[in-house]
Amino acid sequence: MDRDRMCEIVDGVRARGGGDVDRMAVVLFDTLCGLGADEVVAFHRECGRQHRRMFVDPLWCAGDFAIGPLGDDLFADLRTHLLFRGLEVVDEVLADPDALAGYLPAPPRRRPRPGAVRGGAAPAGPLAASADTVGLPAARWLLSRRGPGVPRGGHATRWGCCGRWDV
Known part of the structure; x- marks a missing residue:
């Protein structure tokens, strides 16, 4: 074929x-x-x-930047996602990895936490200081896709573009 x-x-x-x-x-x-x-x-x-x-470092690095650290399985899922968008998309993303951002699903909208005051002071508590950080909605979205934690044990996870491996 x-x-x-x-x-x-x-x-x-x-x-x-x-x-x-x-x-x-x-x-x-x-x-x-x-x-x-x-x-x-x-x-x-x-x-x-x-x-x-599609198994190239520039695409993997773009995925790391857009989604978070991609292990082998999540990177394979990303490549399948792109493949089923069409080979025109694959060719475009391989030519310009920054174009990947246009083909990823948007993270879900952040809902206010119970008790949070919009525009007012942050709620008190041990997590109050980190609850409104910019990366938290993206982190929650990523964890909902991958499950909690980083795969360990028999799984190799590639961290970022530096080529460091955690086994």
Whole structure:
């Protein structure tokens, strides 16, 4: 399977899925079930080629900056997200990693905490000083995507653009 055929399948899945990730997964499954075994294997290989093409430090660093420290799994999820946006998006982000910011979902809007006074003094308590920091909404959004904490044990996590690894 060539790149153009894979693009046809991805574009069809995106169009019929309407942007809903769960619906797109069902549509992709149905589409692949309608193909022969050789075509499914070829689709998988072409997706793998595109994933390897996106496995570059500038994209990883842009993801680190936009989302937070990306481990291997989250970086793979990011590449899949970009792939199912279309190869035009992949090409654009590879040419200019700063363009990644335009293709990420926005973090949810921050809701006021109970007892917080809008425009007034911050609520008292041990976390009051850090509760209104700028990075907190983004951190909450990131943790909701990844779960609490940093993966440890058998997982390798790459921290930032410095190339340091935490195992």
